[in-house]
Amino acid sequence: QVQLVESGGGLVKPGGSLRLSCAASGFGFSDYYMTWIRQAPGKGLEWLSYISGRGSIIYYADSVRGRFTISRDNGKNSLYLQMNSLRAEDTAVYYCARGGSAYDMFDYWGQGTLVTVSS
């Protein structure tokens, strides 16, 4: 069965960096776009970034462009989000999800990993 497991969250100071990982299993990982989505405490879902199966197509939300970098290692069935210059407003649960190509839905989600940015 399809599984997505995020890791790497934690407490980080403003201006710091963190790298999130998402381990995928149960499907042909390289065949799918993958996406990062976050949810601030008590708020709605915010799309952050997607990456194509081969990693050649990448898009970012304005809120994270230039600070966050999405990448993937198809040999390890893993998706990553490198987060730099973190701000308090980046505090959220971060989800990886399968999907993200044009008009596509997100049919599988990980359980999420909490990132807290605070001094």
Place this chain on the structure above:
Amino acid sequence: SYVLTQPPSVSVAPGQTARITCGRNNIGSKSVHWYQQKPGQAPVLVVYDDNDRPSGIPERFSGSTSGNTATLTISRVEAGDEADYYCQVWDSSSLRVVFGGGTKLTVL
């Protein structure tokens, strides 16, 4: 920027029908997807491509689009349907994903 407008809350009695709307100019031309999120859990896809259901989602969940509004309809509402619901589309002009602000469904 591309905005999808959802009502913050909808309330319905058990056994009745809940309708949750998602508004945007000409949303009828998009593929609209809907997610259910219960407290402390990840979102779950309940309707995709306007009115298709993933396996395991009850037939009580259905979707429709018309003009500027997409609607998620939940028939014969049960207590277990109480959750936040989000609509989502892909914006072809910006090549980005957009979520609605979410609607909290309360079962009275």
